[in-house]
Amino acid sequence: MTLDPIQIRVLGSLIEKEIVTPESYPLSLNALVNACNQRSSRDPVLELTEDEVRQALHTLEDLALTSTVHDSRVPKYEHRVRTVLNLRRDETAVLCLLMLRGPQTPGELRSRSERLYAFDDIAAVQATLDRLAARDASTDSTGPLTAILPRQPGSREARYTHLLGPIPDVTESARPYGTTATSQETTAQRLAHLESELANLASTVAALKLRLDTLAPTS
Structure with missing residues (x-):
């Protein structure tokens, strides 16, 4: 079973809302889109459309991981993760967090x-x-x-990831928070430029010193 990031976000959101807000569960499509696009307790924050969520639901239903409830004016959706994967409540909670927030330490x-x-x-x-x-x-x-990821340089604890989708690129995740390959390359370019400027300055100072020595009167 390999789910894509949108399917993982949809499934994780359904699991979370069943536990946290059971009074409003199962979820309508609109409520599910809002749950997927929450700005809190989500990493990364997404901006999914109704069509994207609907497509993910179709795939998840084919895998028997979700089902549609037709006992109201609008269709509502629920997950079947515990039944399909034979999970305990603590296992369900851990998988849910890993799906919604990515690799994490215990x-x-x-x-x-x-x-x-x-x-x-x-x-x-x-x-x-x-x-x-x-x-x-x-x-x-x-x-x-679940699987343990290689420990990042400077990190005291290893992180864990779920295996319902592709394993995260540890090279990408090892970068300092908030940086990207582009920003790191830009920093390297700036350092190289500063080193070049310092070298030119040192050369200019040496040339001026030599000129002053030449102009200085001899005794």
Whole structure:
């Protein structure tokens, strides 16, 4: 099972809203679009259209991960993740956070999971991650659902990712927050320019000193 980023965002949003706001669940298409495009508790923040969310729902329904409820004036949508993937509540919460906010450390997962599931401590989060990573493909149709990423330079903790979609590019994620390849290249170019300016300045100073020595009167 390999979902694309939009499908992952739609599925994660449905899981979150079922737990956090059960009184308004299942979700209408409009409510689901708003949930996907939230500016809080989302990384990255997206601007999905109704058509994009609808297309994702069609694919997820084909995979039996979502279903449509027709008991109201407008169709509403719900997820079936726990049933299809045979998940416990703590496992569902961890997967939901990883889908909505990307790779995270066990500490980050615990601090952000309060509304979804109350973990006793970081060790409990780690145990859940390990259990999801150790799922056997011979007994669970999807196999492992989480994996640990290579530790970033300077980082004290490793981060974990879900395996419902492509594994994140650790080279990309290792860049300092808020920087891009373009900005790093620009910084390197600026340093090279400064070094060149300093070299020219040193050359000019040396030439002036030589000229002053030549003009100085001899005794």
